[in-house]
Amino acid sequence: MRYFVGELSTSVEAACRWRRRKEERPAEIVSAALEVFTDKGFALCKLDEVAKRAGISKGTLYLYFENKEALFKAVVNKFVLPQIEQAEEKAALHKGSKQVLLRELTEQWRLNILETGLSGIPKIMISEASNFPELATFYLENVIKRVRSFISQLITQGVAEGEFRQCDGELAARAFLAPLVFAAIWEHSLAPFDDDYDRNAYINTQLDIFIHGIMKGKQE
Amino acid sequence: MRYFVGELSTSVEAACRWRRRKEERPAEIVSAALEVFTDKGFALCKLDEVAKRAGISKGTLYLYFENKEALFKAVVNKFVLPQIEQAEEKAALHKGSKQVLLRELTEQWRLNILETGLSGIPKIMISEASNFPELATFYLENVIKRVRSFISQLITQGVAEGEFRQCDGELAARAFLAPLVFAAIWEHSLAPFDDDYDRNAYINTQLDIFIHGIMKGKQE
Amino acid sequence: MRYFVGELSTSVEAACRWRRRKEERPAEIVSAALEVFTDKGFALCKLDEVAKRAGISKGTLYLYFENKEALFKAVVNKFVLPQIEQAEEKAALHKGSKQVLLRELTEQWRLNILETGLSGIPKIMISEASNFPELATFYLENVIKRVRSFISQLITQGVAEGEFRQCDGELAARAFLAPLVFAAIWEHSLAPFDDDYDRNAYINTQLDIFIHGIMKGKQE
Amino acid sequence: MRYFVGELSTSVEAACRWRRRKEERPAEIVSAALEVFTDKGFALCKLDEVAKRAGISKGTLYLYFENKEALFKAVVNKFVLPQIEQAEEKAALHKGSKQVLLRELTEQWRLNILETGLSGIPKIMISEASNFPELATFYLENVIKRVRSFISQLITQGVAEGEFRQCDGELAARAFLAPLVFAAIWEHSLAPFDDDYDRNAYINTQLDIFIHGIMKGKQE
DNA sequence: TATGAATGAGACTTCATTCAT
DNA sequence: AATGAATGAAGTCTCATTCAT
Numbered sequence: 057m058r059y060f061v062g063e064l065s066t067s068v069e070a071a072c073r074w075r076r077r078k079e080e081r082p083a084e085i086v087s088a089a090l091e092v093f094t095d096k097g098f099a100l101c102k103l104d105e106v107a108k109r110a111g112i113s114k115g116t117l118y119l120y121f122e123n124k125e126a127l128f129k130a131v132v133n134k135f136v137l138p139q140i141e142q143a144e145e146k147a148a149l150h151k152g153s154k155q156v157l158l159r160e161l162t163e164q165w166r167l168n169i170l171e172t173g174l175s176g177i178p179k180i181m182i183s184e185a186s187n188f189p190e191l192a193t194f195y196l197e198n199v200i201k202r203v204r205s206f207i208s209q210l211i212t213q214g215v216a217e218g219e220f221r222q223c224d225g226e227l228a229a230r231a232f233l234a235p236l237v238f239a240a241i242w243e244h245s246l247a248p249f250d251d252d253y254d255r256n257a258y259i260n261t262q263l264d265i266f267i268h269g270i271m272k273g274k275q276e
Numbered sequence: 277m278r279y280f281v282g283e284l285s286t287s288v289e290a291a292c293r294w295r296r297r298k299e300e301r302p303a304e305i306v307s308a309a310l311e312v313f314t315d316k317g318f319a320l321c322k323l324d325e326v327a328k329r330a331g332i333s334k335g336t337l338y339l340y341f342e343n344k345e346a347l348f349k350a351v352v353n354k355f356v357l358p359q360i361e362q363a364e365e366k367a368a369l370h371k372g373s374k375q376v377l378l379r380e381l382t383e384q385w386r387l388n389i390l391e392t393g394l395s396g397i398p399k400i401m402i403s404e405a406s407n408f409p410e411l412a413t414f415y416l417e418n419v420i421k422r423v424r425s426f427i428s429q430l431i432t433q434g435v436a437e438g439e440f441r442q443c444d445g446e447l448a449a450r451a452f453l454a455p456l457v458f459a460a461i462w463e464h465s466l467a468p469f470d471d472d473y474d475r476n477a478y479i480n481t482q483l484d485i486f487i488h489g490i491m492k493g494k495q496e
Numbered sequence: 497m498r499y500f501v502g503e504l505s506t507s508v509e510a511a512c513r514w515r516r517r518k519e520e521r522p523a524e525i526v527s528a529a530l531e532v533f534t535d536k537g538f539a540l541c542k543l544d545e546v547a548k549r550a551g552i553s554k555g556t557l558y559l560y561f562e563n564k565e566a567l568f569k570a571v572v573n574k575f576v577l578p579q580i581e582q583a584e585e586k587a588a589l590h591k592g593s594k595q596v597l598l599r600e601l602t603e604q605w606r607l608n609i610l611e612t613g614l615s616g617i618p619k620i621m622i623s624e625a626s627n628f629p630e631l632a633t634f635y636l637e638n639v640i641k642r643v644r645s646f647i648s649q650l651i652t653q654g655v656a657e658g659e660f661r662q663c664d665g666e667l668a669a670r671a672f673l674a675p676l677v678f679a680a681i682w683e684h685s686l687a688p689f690d691d692d693y694d695r696n697a698y699i700n701t702q703l704d705i706f707i708h709g710i711m712k713g714k715q716e
Numbered sequence: 717m718r719y720f721v722g723e724l725s726t727s728v729e730a731a732c733r734w735r736r737r738k739e740e741r742p743a744e745i746v747s748a749a750l751e752v753f754t755d756k757g758f759a760l761c762k763l764d765e766v767a768k769r770a771g772i773s774k775g776t777l778y779l780y781f782e783n784k785e786a787l788f789k790a791v792v793n794k795f796v797l798p799q800i801e802q803a804e805e806k807a808a809l810h811k812g813s814k815q816v817l818l819r820e821l822t823e824q825w826r827l828n829i830l831e832t833g834l835s836g837i838p839k840i841m842i843s844e845a846s847n848f849p850e851l852a853t854f855y856l857e858n859v860i861k862r863v864r865s866f867i868s869q870l871i872t873q874g875v876a877e878g879e880f881r882q883c884d885g886e887l888a889a890r891a892f893l894a895p896l897v898f899a900a901i902w903e904h905s906l907a908p909f910d911d912d913y914d915r916n917a918y919i920n921t922q923l924d925i926f927i928h929g930i931m932k933g934k935q936e
Numbered sequence: 937t938a939t940g941a942a943t944g945a946g947a948c949t950t951c952a953t954t955c956a957t
Numbered sequence: 958a959a960t961g962a963a964t965g966a967a968g969t970c971t972c973a974t975t976c977a978t
């Protein structure tokens with residue numbers, strides 16, 4: 057798998073080795089680490105392999121990251137926050153039907169998360185949360201709750217505007233988000249073995265049912 | 277965390293070591309292992325700790341399980357299959373509204389999985405699938421597909437009987453199951469840090485929205 | 497390989513299990529141990545396997561032998577001393593040509609040692625001498641020196657009687673014995689891989705050359 | 717015991733740890749391993765001790781050798797083949813009396829093998845052959861048969877040239893070599909306990925008797 | 937800055953030995 | 958007397974981390 061996140065590439069551009077500058081290194085390392093953490097989990101991610109994929113030596117890792125845990129945190133921080141900002145922005149700018157907005161956010165998730173290596177992040181967080189309480193807290197507060205919060209508002213508004221049925225915004229937000237997160241997790245766990253799995257069909261179905269489930273009028 | 281699975285308890289009752297209990301040992305060990313695997317994941321689960329929790333010595337583990345991987349497989353096998361059989365039975369015996377059956381199955385999941393340590397199993401499988409392809413395949417075929425299959429049939433019947441909207445049974449089954457699995461995973465990852473999380477409220481909301489989402493008539 | 501030493505058999509006569517009496521046990525165990533020590537060496541000889549071959553449980557071993565080392569010593573003691581006595585007797589009774597006696601002793605070695613599992617003993621002693629100094633000393637004093645001593649006398653007499661060339665008895669005895677011992681060692685090390693090896697042809701050649709080498713007259 | 721093999725010394729000269737010496741390491745490790753394997757055999761050779769004697773840490777061993785078995789093979793390969801080549805060369809260059817050549821080869825064995833730690837190699841092979849069939853085969857084919865082969869030719873030539881009695885070259889070669897190998901084995905097994913043992917006297921006697929034994933004419 | 941050889945704590949696993957039954 | 962479940966010390970091997978170069 058190759059991840060293109062922003063303008064980063066984890067491939068080692070051997071041709072331009074000499075052009076590598078100090079500023080690019082951390083990003084390359086973190087991208088390489090994302091791959092390995094995602095594939096193997098925290099414990100089985102060997103720094104030897106991260107270094108190899110980043111095209112550097114193991115020792116060099118320690119010039120940029122204090123230890124394995126710091127690298128792990130960097131991975132989470134680096135890739136997650138920009139996504140949230142983007143989503144919040146989109147929501148803030150949106151006018152009109154909330155249903156449409158939910159569809160758009162779902163689409164964004166599909167494009168930016170599921171179809172890139174970023175879906176590995178939720179998988180790691182789930183797997184490692186109990187081993188990294190501090191990180192888990194950080195992630196919960198700064199990622200999950202933030203997203204949940206504006207989804208909640210959005211739904212509450214939808215209810216107020218008569219678009220959605222009466223319901224608790226927080227809980228409905230959870231119900232909206234859980235399947236999205238699940239899709240990301242699935243991608244990096246059992247999907248590779250699940251031949252029948254069709255990411256898009258699944259996402260569409262979930263979204264459809266959710267929308268049907270909270271819309272006020274009948275849509276048949 | 278304490279798990280009560282059937283009548284097993286992982287607490288160490290034996291004041292005296294050197295008690296011969298060939299019969300009970302495997303069950304005790306597997307229960308202890310479930311706890312540790314669930315908390316720590318495969319790699320960080322130390323057999324020392326499993327042994328301690330099972331009230332035996334490390335060496336004794338190897339009288340019953342060839343190695344760590346075998347123990348892991350035993351954990352998965354032991355706790356999962358009975359649950360499926362129970363669910364299949366319930367579905368087979370059920371007559372009448374499919375909606376009611378889905379509610380009952382959800383309730384069963386809540387009681388037997390979420391409120392026991394068994395919710396740890398999906399968490400382990402998600403975390404370790406890529407490291408244990410063989411086990412992943414087994415789990416997918418013998419657990420997930422089996423469940424998905426009868427849920428799919430059930431929904432298809434519901435559609436045929438005019439209870440549910442027109443929809444693809446397989447995909448709808450995925451949409452029904454994903455939030456349940458997600459709840460189990462959540463339980464063993466971020467829920468401990470997520471103070472607002474109310475398991476029952478969440479499950480109920482998801483179920484409600486799902487039912488609304490696939491029911492034919494308006495329920496308002 | 498099956499060893500028949502005296503009247504012992506290491507095979508487990510399951511049919512007559514009930515007839516096993518306390519007196520027979522040690523012999524059975526020691527015979528089983530000879531096999532395993534010979535095959536695997538001291539360290540890789542697992543008492544589990546010795547017990548299984550002896551048809552008893554591991555615990556029972558400890559009723560008869562204090563520990564692994566004691567068992568090892570028992571093996572050496574049990575099988576070696578009788579052979580020596582037999583050889584000494586033969587030499588004591590012999591009259592006439594020493595050359596003939598050497599041929600007979602060689603033949604006895606071939607029959608009693610090389611063609612039985614007893615050839616394993618020298619192999620073990622060689623392999624384990626440095627790990628068991630006490631046993632090494634015992635073996636050297638009570639086995640090797642005793643044999644060497646009467647061979648030495650025998651050769652010295654041969655010299656005195658004009659049958660053999662002038663030579664040092666001790667050294668000639670070593671020269672006579674070394675190839676015999678070597679044959680035993682070979683049997684349990686590289687012979688199984690040495691397809692061209694023909695035990696009898698080798699022994700005969702060695703003996704021939706030795707006899708030629710110390711005989712006084714020309715034999716051509 | 718100290719082994720001087722080529723210019724290597726196993727003594728730890730480096731006062732300071734953390735010296736980078738990729739070049740010398742493998743040789744030092746292998747020399748240290750020769751000592752320990754020779755003393756203790758394969759199973760009782762602790763990598764801890766090898767590391768200590770080589771003046772490195774246990775982990776460093778694994779930078780150079782995949783595992784204990786690989787180290788064992790390296791020991792055998794490293795020390796044995798050069799000796800053979802040397803012997804073959806000597807034989808190839810030799811002109812004139814075969815008897816003299818046999819004496820020279822024996823002398824070379826005494827100097828290069830018996831009086832260095834290399835005599836440990838035959839001891840190890842004998843002790844471990846049955847546990848390392850692959851290595852046993854390698855050793856037999858590439859070491860023993862090679863040596864036996866040119867000794868055999870040499871003797872056959874001696875017979876043809878009328879220097880030696882009529883005899884089978886292969887078998888005579890075995891008869892010539894066995895005592896040499898035996899001497900090596902003895903060195904690392906019972907010789908340390910055998911106070912009367914005089915290596916040189918023994919070797920000379922064996923050689924003398926062998927030469928006498930195959931020479932055509934009478935040498936008295 | 938970058939390297940990669942070196943380290944050592946710590947994990948899994950084995951097996952001689954013990955002892956309740 | 959016999960068993961075999963249980964033990965725990967000890968060994969091999971891994972890998973995050975360090976540091977001389």
